[in-house]
Amino acid sequence: MDRPDAAPDEVDRIVDAWEAERPDLDVEPLRIFSRVHRLARHLDRARRRAFEAHDLELWEFDVLSALRRAGAPYELTPGRLIAETLVSSGTMTNRIDRMSARRLVARRSSDDDRRIVLVSLTSDGKERVDAAMAGLLDRERALLAGLSAGERDSLAEMLRAVLRPFDAPAATRPEGHPS
Missing domain, CATH: 1.10.20 (Histone, subunit A)
Known part of the structure; x- marks a missing residue:
């Protein structure tokens, strides 16, 4: 124990x-x-x-929140979304297609280079991700209610230490690390 x-x-x-x-x-x-x-x-x-509760799937929230965190004008390339959400390009293409059909995101060509595609958050997508984030934080705050502020800080630091090798670029990972 x-x-x-x-x-x-x-x-x-x-x-x-x-x-x-x-x-x-x-x-x-x-x-x-x-x-x-x-x-x-x-x-x-x-x-x-x-x-x-906000008519979103977990994967939709991941994409919408990556766009929302990017700041105005809330758009990223599909490549950047792949890096943010850790999925394959085929998976991201499928997700963008499905979310575009639901009018949560929109595709457009870059004004600077027509070969570059940008995925942007629609007003509906922004409203949903904002509401879902607020609801998520309420739920997660309740889960942590039994811990003091110091315990929460300590837990966050310990988890950061365990996760650090996974998030490190491959070249700097400890030899034999399983990630």
């Missing part, structure tokens, strides 16, 4: 079972990453519900 005063959770049960079955293994990483994995699944479900 992580803390003597903490009630056991599902991960404690899993770790205890592995320790009993395979005492030769150091299962310490399971205490952390099994919780991260379970939390990610719960957060994914919560995010999907938050976005459904």
Whole structure:
């Protein structure tokens, strides 16, 4: 168990079972990453519900929020959207097509170079992503309500440290890193 005063959770049960079955293994990483994995699944479900309330899919929110974060005039190239959302070019083309059909985004040629395509946020897309973001933050703030400000800061810093190698350019990743 992580803390003597903490009630056991599902991960404690899993770790205890592995320790009993395979005492030769150091299962310490399971205490952390099994919780991260379970939390990610719960957060994914919560995010999907938050976005459904605004008639958006999770992937639509990802694209719309990348455009919104870009600032006025809220447009990016498909290549930049691929980099922001970590999907393939074929997947992005399909997403842009579907979102364009729903009038959440629009395509246009660049004024400077007609060969460059820009994807822009429509007024409906902007309204939906803004409302979905506000709803998401309300839900996520409630999930963190049991932590003090200092605990939230510490958790954010610890997660940053674990994620840093994954987000680093391939050339600077530690040798043998699984990302």
